[in-house]
Amino acid sequence: MAPRFILRRLLLILPTLFGVSIIVFVLLRVIPGDPIVMMIPPGATQADIDNLRQLYGLDKSILDQYLIWFGAVLDGDFGISISLRQDVVGLIVSRLPATLELALSAMVLAVVLGITMAIIGTYWQNRWPEAVIDGISGFNQAIPDFLWGLIFILMLGVLWPILPISGRIDPRTGMEFTTQFYLAESLLRGEFSILADLVRHMLLPMVALALPLTAVITRTLKASLFETMTQDYIMLSEIKGFSRWRILIVEALRNALIPTVALSGVQFNFLVGGTVLIERIFSYPGIGNMAIGAVIDRDLPLIQGLIITFAIIFIFTNLLIDLSYRLLNPRVANE
Amino acid sequence: MNSILNIDDLHLEVRRDHIANPVLSGVDLSIKIGEIHGLVGNSGAGKSMLAKAILGILPAATRISSGVINFDGKDITRLDSKQRRHLASRHIAMIPQDPMTSLNPVRRVGKQVCDVLQLHMGMDRGKAQQETQRLLDNVQIREPKTVMRMYPFELSGGMRQRVLIAIAFSCKPELIIADEPTTALDVTVQRQILQLIKQLQMNSATALLFISHDLGVVAKICDRVSIMQSGRIVECQTAESLFDEPQHAYTQSLLETTSKYYRFDRGTNTHSETPAEHQDHA
């Protein structure tokens, strides 16, 4: 059953991460360019450089470096960020919640929007609502999240400035948060004006992230609903006397969602990957934004920590998708 | 005897590439209250289309060009979808051909029986569940409580067909249409299912339109038989006289291709009430 399945999948995380860590480490060590050069102040002596090298363990062999690094990682120590001179774990932990809130809201939005559009398109099959929905999702699919973000900034941030286009919260609100999960915390504490401000800040990046996934869900689910609506059991429920709405939602939707989840699963990972760019565009303080900074600064410890963090997020995203697949499909649910 | 269904000069056509092909060309058929009426004819004669016309589930490309289908004194070809839904299941139900594909794979079996009861009989959930249990018991499903919690893929074809029969009879409709209800099943199960249908029909006031290729089976369970050939009913007789003195040449040729001993076999095995021999939970 489900709990054992989850446990098995969680145990699988460890070897996966081990593999990822090796690849990441080796790749980033063979790259050209010396990170130390970037941190030395002008006029530093060779001795200073050697000292720094030693400090970051860069004078040892790759294998030694890996063993030292991995040993530390197992202790929860990813080292010190070269560019920000702070503890990598601390940096990531402080930024991760912002990304998680953004990515999760975008996923929920994409799923809700995608399902709604697919249902509307199926209900009014061959009539104008279906044409409108096909038009929207075709257009939607042609434009990547990057361009959506820029278009939103120009349209809703500048041309008709109704929404903020930078940051996560208005600094003037002055709320003291105890966690970094601003959205969840303000909701739980009943601070609704703060919540509204957070939502206003999140809206544009969230929609930009969600739209490509929405297009994929709409298209696959609609095709799958069409197919499902021709099945014998749908005809039988028509004969039972149920309305078309009820048949669509109660009888067809769950069946149609099963292949949709399987087909669009990978797009959820793409959404998580998209946070990197979208956070950059909207100056949103999450780990995606930080990742680009780290790459530009060639901040090895931070890059390694971030890649591993993203790998963990991908593993959990896939787990979530597999779980929903099992929940939807009674055949595999009972295995 | 009064008839529950009266079809008069029904014409139906399928449009394909702007050309209308006639599928039914002047069908006359009347089904009496409480009878089992057989409908026989070769493949493509239009039997299933006729059934769909009665049930109001014609494919989009088809159109009734003329004629009436009178059910209980009202012409049901003119109903809108809402009035149609009121009629469905409550008054006209169906036993489908393929039990493997006719139950929703992601809903529990019990729910699929309950929902009709809740929709048409005004029962609350608890009451519908009790009634479902009784109905499943009636179609000789052992341990109905367990089966109710199962998904269709956990049941064999015969079991699923029993569930579908239970659904068809659940609202005590005046007419049930069974379009080749046993062709998808293996031979031993076929016999049980036929007996079950016959027995349930006898215990109710339901008329049954029984569509089949198999004259032998029709001879066993039907009161009257209509023979259909390329979109028309060419002959309608009581089962006995049809076999003894077929009128239409087409009927004669149909009879010749069927094994003769069915005539003598008629009547045996029909009314005995053997419980289901196999109840395999696949």
Place this chain on the structure above:
Amino acid sequence: MNEFARRFGSFSSGHLRVWLGGSIVLLLITAAVFAPWIAPHDPLEQDLISGLLPPFWSSDYDSTYLLGTDSLGRDLLSRLIYGARIALIVAIVAATLAAVLGTVLGLLAGYFGGLFDTTISRMVDIWMSFPPVLLSIVLVAVIGTGLHSVIIAIVVIDWTRFCRVVRAEVLVQREQDYITSAVTIGLGRWTILWREILPNVVPLLITLLTLEMGIAIIVEAILSFVGLSVSSDQATWGGLIQEGRQYVHQAWWVMTLPVLCIIASVLAFNALGDGLRSMLDPVMRR
């Protein structure tokens, strides 16, 4: 009447898109090739006194700068024209290389099957499950910034698009009569692959290649936007967007113009690709 409708239908869907997309692409190519002659200014020439000048439709417009200037007083029109150069170089080189790599692997996998096919297909599946943007940024982190890195990143990520489609097409073609007859004539495997199968996937390849150029333009814009493409003093559309983003409230046009350039060229490549597909497809099936 019917015939007319069909012809007109195929004209409006295929030819029209090819003409529209093609002319914008042609414009782009002209701008890129003749940039030094067309551009009114040196794209790097700064004029600090006249920073953030508005384009021609504004009342504060300065007639030396048709589309205005950026914060350092560099001529926007010239920067856009030079940006088209980089965009087009990346689009053509990266898309072509990705097409060659993907096609070769797809042809071999599809035609020879077996373990080679299994390995390649498995690799494509895994490859395609990574978020492309993240993958390209990590790749650039590994191989360093610069034009060649952008191209390598696109090739490494997007060869799969060609490989998958070509392989599937070869599987279909392989079963068709003319291949069987070629085999019976006694042609060698390579000859069949080169002379019989490849020409038949060419229409499909042209379509894919055109679409890939649009994708490459976006990837280049993304990487130059985040500062991982060519060095930042070179004019790129993504770099202009990044710059304009910083003072979008003071001078919205600095960001808008390159965004419009990207959208126009991506839509043009898409229209060209889709148009070619609907034009070439029936020919192929016939």
